[in-house]
Amino acid sequence: ETGVTQSPTHLIKTRGQQVTLRCSSQSGHNTVSWYQQALGQGPQFIFQYYREEENGRGNFPPRFSGLQFPNYSSELNVNALELDDSALYLCASSWETGTNYGYTFGSGTRLTVV
Amino acid sequence: GEDVEQSLFLSVREGDSSVINCTYTDSSSTYLYWYKQEPGAGLQLLTYIFSNMDMKQDQRLTVLLNKKDKHLSLRIADTQTGDSAIYFCAEKNRDSSASKIIFGSGTRLSIRP
Numbered sequence: 001e002t003g004v005t006q007s008p009t010h011l012i013k014t015r016g017q018q019v020t021l022r023c024s025s026q027s028g029h030n031t032v033s034w035y036q037q038a039l040g041q042g043p044q045f046i047f048q049y050y051r052e053e054e055n056g057r058g059n060f061p062p063r064f065s066g067l068q069f070p071n072y073s074s075e076l077n078v079n080a081l082e083l084d085d086s087a088l089y090l091c092a093s094s095w096e097t098g099t100n101y102g103y104t105f106g107s108g109t110r111l112t113v114v
Numbered sequence: 115g116e117d118v119e120q121s122l123f124l125s126v127r128e129g130d131s132s133v134i135n136c137t138y139t140d141s142s143s144t145y146l147y148w149y150k151q152e153p154g155a156g157l158q159l160l161t162y163i164f165s166n167m168d169m170k171q172d173q174r175l176t177v178l179l180n181k182k183d184k185h186l187s188l189r190i191a192d193t194q195t196g197d198s199a200i201y202f203c204a205e206k207n208r209d210s211s212a213s214k215i216i217f218g219s220g221t222r223l224s225i226r227p
Contacts (some may be wrong), residue, residue, distance in 0.1 A: 041219055043202075048213075084129055090157065105156040107154075
């Protein structure tokens with residue numbers, strides 16, 4: 001059973017650019033959630049995808065968007081990058097949306113916007 | 115409202131017990147979690163407790179829940195150097211159809227020899 005894998009592990013982008021982060025969910029999991037963890041903070045919920053549709057969203061602007069594919073892998077896209085978007089982006093997968101046991105997290109993608 | 119608060123730092127001597135405390139505001143939370151994050155790594159689920167339980171023990175870990183005061187604690191017995199990490203308290207919150215986890219800011223646990 002493989003865990004959650006994210007790519008790339010590190011990324012540097014320039015303000016105003018666009019970025020795509022990728023996540024492969026754990027085998028058997030059909031729900032993917034994305035979190036942003038700024039330095040020294042706890043993770044903040046961005047959105048959740050279930051069966052290829054957005055299933056809930058946190059307090060993030062529309063320039064944060066996502067996709068989920070038939071194999072349940074997922075992408076997080078951020079347009080018009082701002083300096084404050086620099087953070088660790090964590091992907092978490094689970095079986096169904098109402099899991100009681102928390103999620104399985106990947107190791108994250110560290111995005112630096114300069 | 116959604117808010118999870120915890121102290122930022124805790125320093126304990128190796129072999130002693132560590133107690134990390136947390137308060138939350140959402141009385142409808144059904145599950146509460148403790149996650150561990152080591153440097154440069156993602157989040158590892160340590161343990162969870164259902165809201166109708168008062169206590170849960172799992173090897174060196176003991177979770178206590180006071181639902182009246184919305185207070186959660188994690189006790190680590192016989193703390194070892196490998197326990198050095200940031201510990202996040204979190205609650206499960208159901209917003210429309212999504213189940214999301216609300217995290218505190220984390221408590222950095224350091225171990226003194």
